[in-house]
Every structure is written in structure tokens, then in C-alpha cells.
Amino acid sequence: MNLSSSHGAMTSLLTTLSHEYLQGKEEVLRLALVALLAGGHILIEDLPGLGKTTIALALAGSTGLSFGRVQCTSDLLPSDITGLSVFNREEGHFTFLAGPVFNNIVLVDEINRAMPRTQSALLEAMEEGRVTVEGVTHLLPDPFMVFATQNPSDQSGTFPLPESQLDRFLISTGIGYPPEHLEKGIIAGGGIRERIGEMATIATAADIQAARRQVAGQIYLSPKVVDYLHSIVLATRCHPLVQTGLSTRAAISLAQAARAAAFLEGRDYVAPDDIKGVAVAVCAHRLGMRPEYEAAGKGDVLREIIAEITLPLV
Structure with missing residues (x-):
């Protein structure tokens, strides 16, 4: 293949994140990029505290993509994800207030703590790249990817994801504990959230869109x-x-x-x-x-x- 600039950007992104920011998480990072380039979504099931959220933040920060987060709880409503229409008294009409799903990368944290009705609010977004609120259809940004996490199903307060929802995730994987030498380094050095917030853009949205076209057609x-x-x-x-x-x-x-x-x-x-x-x-x-x-x-x-x-x- 005549390596395009988008391919170089993707390999640089994978190498930089794997070696400098997310050591020990190379495989799950590679799968996240596979999902992003294939136009799919990723579900990560593992225990809290293993870096699921950090991976999503790093992916958004290194690409300059917009980032939205939904923290799922049992009282979360569908409108908390998609947004809702609010009546504007001054202008005399309803105004749509977009929810966090209107971002390029949407972290849906602990998705199986949300009620099934709320989980279903993501189906149209994940399948069609759009949401319909009160009969009006709104397109989501391109690229768009749901990065969902869930706790092991035997933990209390969780609701199993229905088969139709699971089927919308291109990738489902775990992270696992890092190797001993890497975990000791993480303990000694502390968290990297601050460094991620200061990351330079390695690959742009245009790079990702070009790579997606190449994956789909070439x-x-x-x-x-x-x-x-x-x-x-x-x-x-x-x-x-x-x-x-x-x-x-x-x-x-x-x-x-x-x-x-x-x-x-x-x-x-x-x-x-x-x-x-x-x-x-x-x-x-x-x-x-x-x-x-x-x-x-x-x-x-x-x-x-x-x-x-x-x-x-x-």
C-alpha cells in the first residue's frame, strides 16, 4: 500500500500513546483504534481503577476530537444523554439543548448501571450516527465513537446489556492488571491525567476521516x-x-x-x-x-x- 499521511498519523498515534502515556495497555489501545477506524464502538468490561477512562481521555486529547462523558446511574434519564428541548420565553419557541452524545468521542462510564430504557437511548446514535428528540432528527459529529465501560455483571446495582445493545459494539474487551514492573512505575509516578490534559494533537479529525475512507474502500x-x-x-x-x-x-x-x-x-x-x-x-x-x-x-x-x-x- 502506498502509505498515506493518514496512515502515518495513525501509527504515530498508536506508538506515542503506547510508549509514553499508556504503557501496558497497548492491546486495548490498538483495539480502540481499530474500532475508531472501522466506524464502530468499543465496550470495555473490567474492574474500576484500571485505566478505562484514561484511555478514552488520551484518545480524545491526542486527536483534538471533542469529548463528552456520561456517568451512568440508576436514575439517569435518556434526555441526560441525548439532550432535550427547552422553551425560550424571550424568543417564544423551543430551543434544543444538545446532550453529551453530541461529541466525537463519548465516554459512557459504567453503562450497565443505567436502566435499560436509558441504555436504549444510545441505540440510534450508535447505529445511525444521529438522534431523534421529540420527532426532530439531529446528526452527530463525524467521526463519532461511543467508548463505553461496564463493571463486571456480578457487582450490585448493574443491569445486563440486552443483546441488541451488545451487538452495536464492534469491540468488547477487558484491560487486566498491568505487568508488575509497569504497575510499580505507575505507583511511583502517580496518575497521568494532568499530562493527558496537556497533550499535543498527534492525529487530526481529518486524518481519522481519511483513514476511515481508506479502510472502507481500499x-x-x-x-x-x-x-x-x-x-x-x-x-x-x-x-x-x-x-x-x-x-x-x-x-x-x-x-x-x-x-x-x-x-x-x-x-x-x-x-x-x-x-x-x-x-x-x-x-x-x-x-x-x-x-x-x-x-x-x-x-x-x-x-x-x-x-x-x-x-x-x-
Whole structure:
């Protein structure tokens, strides 16, 4: 691929954030960029205090994108996310006050603490890039990405995300604890929120839009790689532990994410390893396990499926 300036900006962004600001979080940062470049959204499930919010702030700060935050609680209303119309007495008409969803990167913190009705307020935004309030449709900025976090489902005060909501997230992943030597350095050096607030712009909105166009239109997916991807999808539909296998939408999402991963690697074609590299993050949360096997790890089941499928020669 003739490396464009947008590709250089994206690789510089990934390298700088990984090495200077978010050490030990390289993989989740790479997946966040995959979601951003593929036009998708990311859900991170992990314990509080592991840097989920910091990653979202760093991504917004290093790109100059606008940032909005929604702290989910059980009494949060849909209008707290989308905004609402308020009557202007002086002008004699209603004025729309935009909610935090009208930003390029929207951090929805602890999404599973919000009631299902409030969670559903994000569906149209995530799927269509717009919101409808009181019958009027408002377009969201471009680029737009929801960066949601959720607490483990066994914690009190949480509401499970419905399948339709989970399916809107291109990527679902965790962070985990950092390696010991990095964690000691973080403890000694303290938090980096102040440094993030002073970050210089590494990649612009124009860079991201150009990269998105290149990912969508210039990364080749060969018939052999499509066959390999489809073999994974079919295998999930007949696995004995799985009740609901991957849908066609899930297959399309996997292809989109693989294209973005290939772009970050500097290639104009998708390799089988690109599929393998994002498959668990894209697909595991979309599997429906049989009731008697709900305790089985979805990621482990998917890894087992992938390991049994022969890689194509491309």
C-alpha cells in the first residue's frame, strides 16, 4: 500500500500513546483504534481503577476530537444523554439543548448501571450516527465513537446489556492488571491525567476521516480470506456449547475490524492473522451460550473454534 499521511498519523498515534502515556495497555489501545477506524464502538468490561477512562481521555486529547462523558446511574434519564428541548420565553419557541452524545468521542462510564430504557437511548446514535428528540432528527459529529465501560455483571446495582445493545459494539474487551514492573512505575509516578490534559494533537479529525475512507474502500478482502472468516462464523452455529452463533452482521463487523487491523499494519489486504487478531474482541460478546454452559468462557470457546480451522494460503 502506498502509505498515506493518514496512515502515518495513525501509527504515530498508536506508538506515542503506547510508549509514553499508556504503557501496558497497548492491546486495548490498538483495539480502540481499530474500532475508531472501522466506524464502530468499543465496550470495555473490567474492574474500576484500571485505566478505562484514561484511555478514552488520551484518545480524545491526542486527536483534538471533542469529548463528552456520561456517568451512568440508576436514575439517569435518556434526555441526560441525548439532550432535550427547552422553551425560550424571550424568543417564544423551543430551543434544543444538545446532550453529551453530541461529541466525537463519548465516554459512557459504567453503562450497565443505567436502566435499560436509558441504555436504549444510545441505540440510534450508535447505529445511525444521529438522534431523534421529540420527532426532530439531529446528526452527530463525524467521526463519532461511543467508548463505553461496564463493571463486571456480578457487582450490585448493574443491569445486563440486552443483546441488541451488545451487538452495536464492534469491540468488547477487558484491560487486566498491568505487568508488575509497569504497575510499580505507575505507583511511583502517580496518575497521568494532568499530562493527558496537556497533550499535543498527534492525529487530526481529518486524518481519522481519511483513514476511515481508506479502510472502507481500499483494503482488499480476498475470496480465500472471506471463506476463512465464514468458516469461523459457520462453526459457531453448530458448536455444542453455543445456542446462538454469529449473525451476518457479526461477520460484516469482523471483516470491518480486520480491514482496520490490516491498515494499522501498513497493508492494503487482509491476512488471516488479521482475522484471528480481532476475532475474539469482535465476536465473543455476540455468542449466546446454552443455559447449561453459561459459565463457559465465550472467548475460550471462540479460540477453540479458531484453532480447529485451517488457515488459508494467501
